[in-house]
Amino acid sequence: MTREINTERRDFLKKSAVAGVIATGGLAFGLGGGPKEAEARPVPEKWDEEFDVIVVGSGFAGLAAAISAKESGAEKVVILEKMPVSGGNSTINGGLLAVVNSQLQLKEGVKDSVELYMNDLLKAGRGLNHVDLIKIVAMKGQDLPEWCSERGVEWNPKLEHLGGHSVARTYLTTVSSGSGIVRPLTKYYQEQLGGILKTGVKLVGVIRDEAETEEAPGKILGVEVQDGYKFNYKSTDGDLNNTSGTKKYYRAKKGVVIATGGFSQDPFFRGAQDPNLAKPTNQLDSTNQPGATAETIEELLKLGAVPVHLSWIQSGPWASPNEKGFGVGSSYQIAAGFRFGIMIDKTTGKRFMNELADRRTRALAMFKVIGDPSKPNYPFTVADSQEGVLAAQTLDKCLERDVVLKFETLDAIAEHFNVPVEPFKQQIKEYNDAVNAKTDEQFGKPIDKVMKPIEKAPFYVMEGVPKVHHTMGGVMINTEGKVIEGSTQKPIPGLYAAGEVVGGPHGASRLGSCAIPDCLVFGRICGSNVVKEKEK
Known part of the structure; x- marks a missing residue:
């Protein structure tokens, strides 16, 4: 009797799924292709x-x-x-x-x-x-x-x-x-x-x-x-x-x-x-x-x-708007930009998030800064020539493809991206003080022993945009x-x-x-x- 009831329930669920209306735990979802009957696929007379x-x-x-x-x-x-x-x-x-x-x-x-x-x-x-x-x-x-x-x-x-x-x-x-x-x-x-x-x-x-x-x-x-x-x-x-x-x-x-x-x-x-x-x-x-x-x-x-x-559905926060897909910039940003640098809002010259927060937290913060997709304000990471940045394995490819840009001064970065220079420099100083103190009071970024202040030219800058990454x-x-x-x-x-x-x-x-x-x-x-x- 139990088996017979379960068979009926399974058939009902199959039909409901293909019609596009199953709800599990309050989550409704649809299946493509339009309503059609879900029937068991017949067992072939002969297997190939x-x-x-x-x-x-x-x-x-x-x-x-x-x-x-x-x-x-x-x-x-x-x-x-x-x-x-x-x-x-x-x-x-x-x-x-x-x-x-x-x-x-x-x-x-x-x-x-x-x-x-x-x-x-x-x-x-x-x-x-x-x-x-x-x-x-x-x-x-x-x-x-x-x-x-x-x-x-x-x-x-x-x-x-x-x-x-x-x-x-x-x-x-x-x-x-x-x-x-x-x-x-x-x-x-x-x-x-x-x-x-x-x-x-x-x-x-x-x-x-x-x-x-x-x-x-x-x-x-x-x-x-x-x-x-x-x-x-x-x-x-x-x-x-x-x-x-x-x-x-x-x-x-x-x-x-x-x-x-x-x-x-x-x-x-x-x-x-x-x-x-x-x-x-x-x-x-x-x-x-x-x-x-x-x-x-x-x-x-x-x-x-x-x-x-x-x-x-997760969007990866480390991708570049200047290349398609995962590209070479994502690996650089993961290994170097976020860990050894900081991310800046161009309109303010200031940080707006913990660069080592989880992906969803960072992506949501970035989407808020980017704003209107038709007129995006892409934030950027800035890092310097410390060992961890130079060791990023895709850095050379990023530079070749202009996914990462190199600057000799912070003023040059501010000029290139039309960033208010004084707030930008002050932000760099505040972050450097946090690195030296091993505590980021601003956003709670974990500072480990290999991180250093952003002060050694040249500086490396990469614009960022979240991209649909993982379901x-x-x-x-x-x-x-x-x-x-x-x-x-x-x-x-x-x-x-x-x-x-x-x-x-x-x-x-x-x-x-x-x-x-x-x-x-x-x-x-x-x-x-x-x-x-x-x-x-």
């Missing part, structure tokens, strides 16, 4: 190919899941990637990994703890974080630098201290990019483990066994895909649904891991969550690669997965990486998820350098657990 494990998405989470599945005994593992090249957002990510009680912290004398790490996450996430998930990230992320290094990743020998973190705990790849993780892990997966990676293969749907048995109720059997998919393809007959490629069915004997990321490049879906973000991406820029869209999340919701925090919302998982079904409040057998497609770990706003540990930790968890699934 069979695998032990299917991983959808080739970024940090997908790679970690596939590697873990292979290392846990799965013989045939495939990663499916809809874009023509693999890696997704992870490749253009900043390459920053925050872990607690690491070897570099021990070397540099940094005192840290799981509790402090979690408290920092909770503070940035406004207390909306799913504590059971972030505890897993904190505890099981401690060996990530070594785990990555053993598989070819190279790290800088010094820690970074990012905004929102109580202490320095962040590793940075030697190339200041997530590509420094993606490329070696991809090579290791393919060449050392014999894993399969298919690009140009888009997930169309997840196929679920509708047979209601107590042993494996509604187990995931495989996926329907477009093989040979061409992103942004438009046929001569105006096919806006992009049906490029050939329909194929892949069976997953053990299960499917979804690691497709977020939807920062989907103006419709993000606008459904936050109307302020409904503008096309050419009007409101995003740091993401163009394939970061919402169709996979929509498919999971049709299956009955529980939506979490879909309306919480905190996604589907609900448990600590084993299993996707939770709303109607039964139990895991959907054979379905796992990790990374940005999951909601919960980051609450209202993600703390910088905590996406990679989240992706890698839960990717590894999904990969090892999916192998334990019984075949059906």
Whole structure:
């Protein structure tokens, strides 16, 4: 009797989701494509190919899941990637990994703890974080630098201290990019483990066994895909649904891991969550690669997965208005501009925020200063020639592309940006006094022992603008990486998820350098657990 009732509830939720009106915890959201009936995808008469494990998405989470599945005994593992090249957002990510009680912290004398790490996450996430998930990230992320290094990743020998973190705990790849993780892990997966990676293969749907048995109720059997998919393809007959490629069915004997990321490049879906973000991406820029869209999340919701925090969308405060996307300026601003410099409102010549506050706090403060987007007042960071600034790995590229400008005097900066010079100089003096006193009374910026006063020419200046960066919302998982079904409040057998497609770990706003540990930790968890699934 219970099973019959749950089946009816699940069918109702599926239909409601596709009609675009599910409310969970007071959060309403819509799904694109207009009202249509959500029916179970039929099990094909014949599968085109069979695998032990299917991983959808080739970024940090997908790679970690596939590697873990292979290392846990799965013989045939495939990663499916809809874009023509693999890696997704992870490749253009900043390459920053925050872990607690690491070897570099021990070397540099940094005192840290799981509790402090979690408290920092909770503070940035406004207390909306799913504590059971972030505890897993904190505890099981401690060996990530070594785990990555053993598989070819190279790290800088010094820690970074990012905004929102109580202490320095962040590793940075030697190339200041997530590509420094993606490329070696991809090579290791393919060449050392014999894993399969298919690009140009888009997930169309997840196929679920509708047979209601107590042993494996509604187990995931495989996926329907477009093989040979061409992103942004438009046929001569105006096919806006992009049906490029050939329909194929892949069976997953053990299960499917979804690691497709977020939807920062989907103006419709993000606008459904936050109307302020409904503008096309050419009007409101995003740091993401163009394939970061919402169709996979929509498919999971049709299956009955529980939506979490879909309306919480983060804008990265460190981007430049003088280049597209993440660019080279973001890495400079994270490593140097905010830590060793201060951000100035051009109209006043004064600071207006704590440059090492969490991302949401800084982005909101910057949007207020920028004002009317048609006549923006972009604030700028100013830093000097101290060691930490000169060590920023993208500084030379920033200078080449005029993303960062170099000045010999503060007067020259004020003249160039039409800033009131005396208030600007007074602000620099006040900040320098705070650095010398090791206490920032003005905005509470944490001053550590490596920071120095801004006084050594030349000075480096970068304008800033927040860009849509990370979608905190996604589907609900448990600590084993299993996707939770709303109607039964139990895991959907054979379905796992990790990374940005999951909601919960980051609450209202993600703390910088905590996406990679989240992706890698839960990717590894999904990969090892999916192998334990019984075949059906």
